[in-house]
Amino acid sequence: MPEVIPLLPVRDIVLFPFMIIPLFVGREASIKAVDEALSKDRLILLSAQKDIIVEEPSQNDIYDVGVAAMIMKMLKLPDGRVKILVQGLLKAKIETYVQIKPFYLVNVSKIKEENITEITPEVDALMRNVKEQLEKYVSLGRLPSQDILIILENVNNPGRLADIVASNLGLKVDESQKILEETNQIERLKRVNDILAREIEILSMQAKIQSQAKEEMTKTQKDYFLREQLRQIKQELGETDEKTQEIIELKEKMLAAKMPSDVLKEAEKQLSRLEAMHQDAAEASTIRTYLEWLTDIPWSKKTKDNLNIETAKKILDEDHYDLEKIKERILEYLSVRKLNKKMKGPILCFIGPPGVGKTSLGKSIAKAMNRKFIRISLGGVHDEAEIRGHRRTYVGALPGRIIQGIKQAGTNNPVFMIDEIDKVGTDFRGDPSSALLEVLDPEQNFSFSDHYLNVPFDLSNVMFVATANVADAIPSPLRDRMEIINLSGYTLEEKEKIAEKYLVPRQIKENGLKGDYILFKPSAVKTVISGYTREAGLRNLEREIGTICRKIARLIAENKIKKYVITDKNVHKYLGTIKILPDEGRQTDEIGVSTGLAWTPFGGEILYIETVIVKGKGALSLTGQLGDVMKESAHAAISYARSKVDEIGIKPDTFEKNDIHIHIPEGAIPKDGPSAGITMATSLISALLKKPVRKDIAMTGEITLRGNVLPIGGLKEKTLAALRVGIKTVLIPERNKKDLEEISQLVKKNLKIIPVKHMDEVIKYAIIGISDTYSDKPLKPKPNNILSKNKGDKKRKKI
Structure with a gap:
């Protein structure tokens, strides 16, 4: 070589x-x-x-x-x-x-290898062992041909024998390489012998497992034939087997369920199929589950409505404070139901901030009507099958949540609450809100078809109650099918009443206390509401009351037994320092500072708008994290002021030689909405004329370029905020006079509310020192067919 x-x-x-x-x-x-x-x-x-x-x-x-x-x-x-x-x-x-x-x-x-001159008995035994093991290896089916055994009969060299066997075993590269590199023929043959033994052990175990699996299959077939023979014997003797007994029970359930004729026809068809197939068949389990669902659904079971209006009113008043509009709507439904037994259930939708009692109101409705109550939450649901169910062809298919809820109720006329309907999502699995269109339409839901049942079910007797935090997130076709009832946040006075009547007694009971150990003074509750919570609802208020109760419970458990009286003076001992500072009114009449009113999800708030005029080139600065709508209101206010230069008495070049800076404090909080328009205009005109704005007057309203004052929203909350900080007079748009009916008599008694149509009237009331001759003849607003409404926004504050 x-x-x-x-x-x-x-x-x-x-x-x-x-x-x-x-x-x-x-x-x-x-x-x-x-x-x-x-x-x-x-x-x-x-x-x-x-x-x-x-x-x-x-x-x-x-x-x-x-x-x-x-x-x-x-x-x-x-x-x-x-x-x-x-x-x-x-x-x-x-x-x-x-x-x-x-x-x-x-x-x-x-590479030279040592020559073996003599085959010792030990080597001969090793060679024979390798050949025998190879025969066994071949018998287990690992080598397709037995020719190799014939070849090895004439091989007497141990190294050659090792090479031939190793080359036919199909080993990994590293194992084969180790055998190749071994120069000692005897050692090489021993290594091959060990590998052969290992492979034969693995193959024997594999063959054993396959044999056991085959035996199990044979046993299953044998059991099947024996079971069939046993069934035939029992049939001849007149005895019923498990399958026959199951069919009889299903037939009895079908008759007891009093299904509609078309549903009964489908059930009988499926029962015939079940009867014809073996009970261990895969499809038999699916049909059995389907028939159980059909028989368990309350096709004809219903509860008798409590049509005593006085009793229902008493229950609603006991469970909830105020909410008169909603209570009236429920009592109206019961009254009509009393006169018309066949009326369809209403579809109500409660919209309001978290914690105002939307879900608990549904329970009270069911209690007042003597109906079952079922609640499902659709928050985060993305799959249409959650509403309509899956087809029976899918493994593990079930009806949707509507049918599941009806089955759980056990009656076909429960109060069905659909919580968080505004948080339904859409993805590749479908749109659940679109599937709800049929459920929440009284003209369609009398024949609601679930994909799993595939037969119509009458939902017209169900009273559906939906809840949402905001109406904008609900698709318009779905919103159109529901009767919207708005629940605004609770005022300070309402929270005091609710805490006294419901929250405090409930927390005292839940924390294992008695009236002998703890007493909440009204001043303490008022301090907790104003100093430790800022919310539209009552959840945090109840948590804080619960915190006080838990601390008292610990003292009682430590044998410090006495009656603890909670007042505004000692609340901080249990809850720490006050978290929320109250709003403060202006102390003096100031130039360029006007008082506005804002709406938030937690109630009304006071909003101060400051304007400063400095030497410059006519630039406008707007600060305070204002939204686009609010910035547009500021520009409208400036344009209005410029258009009234001659009437107000402002020098014509004032805007060209000065910069205007409008600022709204609490700059970290986003603010938006058009209803601060007249407040901005008042602050601006005050700064231009260098005349102060009255400290005891607040205002709200949208301004147009003509000076017209347009209506706004949230008047109830805004007037309460004004009263809270000691404001005496509030200017509101003329078109908001209709909303004064919703304002409590307490507010009307302590607050002078003046409706205004034009900005000239606002200036006359708000700015000190304006000539009485000014605005005697305010501009008449031009007729406008488009009614501007303040729908607010979704941000922290709505102005």
Whole structure:
């Protein structure tokens, strides 16, 4: 053998001496190495790669020990690859790499093995053991041909025997390489013997598992035939088996459910199918579950309504304070129900901030009407199947939440509350809000079809009550099907009454206290409301009351037993320092500062608008984190002031030679809405005229360029905020006079409310020192067919 020969790195195989195998050569360097060998003495070194993934192996990626082989045949394939047939000759070791590019040339040396001159009994026993194990290996079906056994009969060399067996076992590259590199023939044969033993043990375990699985299948078939024979025997003896008993029970349930005729027809059809198939069949379980749902749904069960109006009114008044409009609506429904037994259930939607009692109101309605109450929450629901259910073809299919709720109620006329209807989402699984269109439409829901049941169910007797925080998030087609009832946030006075009547007694009871141990003074409740909570609802108020009760409970548990009286003076001992400072009114009449009124989800608030005139070039600055609508109101106020220069007495060049800065304090809080228009205009005109604005007057209203005052929203909350800080007079738009009916007599008694139509009237009332002759004849607003309404926004404050 020459000292320098081409190198062919091979993947996923180790060649042994005397082994003949075909190889596909595809790498360019490898093809060139084959060509080089064919051009000389056809000798080439085959050495395995350490990592088969490497496409272009370096010297470190190739094992040093390989086999020098003779290329017996070569065939070029159409795709550019080469197929060669090689025969291993002898082991060789790479000493040095003579050439790297374009293919490997290596300097090799032959690996000599010790010759075994005599076969000892120990070696002979080892060889026989290897041959016997190989026979067992073949019998387990791992080798397709038994020719190898015939070949090994005439092999008496232990090293040769080890090489032949190792080359046919299909070992991993690293295991085969270790056997190849072993020069001691006896050790090599021992290693092959150990590997054979391991493989035979694994194959025997695998065969055992397969045999057990087959036996289990045979046992199942045997059980099936025996069970069928037993059923036939019982049938001959007149005895009923489990399946027959189940069919009888289902028939009885179907009759007891008093289903509509079309539903009964479908149920009988499915029952016939169940009866015809084996009870262990996969589809039998699906049909059985379907029939159980059909029979459990209350097709004809209903509760008798409590039509005593006085009793219902008493229950509603006991459970909820105020909320007169909603109570009236429920009593109206009961009254009509009393006169018309066939009327359809209403679809009500309570919209209001969190914690105002929307969900608990649904429970009170059910209690007043003597109906079952069911509640589902749709917050975060994205799948249409949650409403309509899944088709029965799906594994684990169930009806939607509507039918599940009806089944849970056990009657077909419960009060069904759909909570958080404004938080339904849409994605690739469908739009649940669209699926609700049929449910919440009295003209359609008498034949509501759930995908799972696939038969119509009458929902017209159900009284649906939905709740939401904001109406804007509800799709308009769905909103159109419901009767919207708005629940505004509670005022300070209402919270005091509710805490005294409901919250305090409930928390005292829940915390294991008695009236002998604790007493809440009204002043303490008022302090908790104004100093520790800022919310439209009552959740945080109840939590704070609960905190006080828990601290008292701990003192009682520590045997410090006495009656604890909670007043405004000692509330801080239980709740810490006051978290929310109250609004303060203006102490003096100031130039350029006017008092506005704002609406927030937590009630009304006072809003001060400050204007400063400084030397400049006519620039306008607006600060206080104002929204786009509020900025537009500021521009409208400036344009109005500029249009009234002559009447007010402002110098014409005032706007060109001065900068105007309008600021609204509490700059961290976003503010938006058009109803601060007249407040901004008043502050601006006061700063321009250098005349103060009255400290005891507040105002709200949208301004137009003509000076007209347009209506706003949240009047009830705004007037309460004015009264809270000691305001004596409030200016409101003329068109908001209709809203004065909703304002309590307490507010009307202590607050002078003046409706205004035009900005001229606002200036006359608000700015001190304006001539009485000014605004005697206010501009008449031009008729406008478009009624501007302040719908507010979704931000922290609505002005």
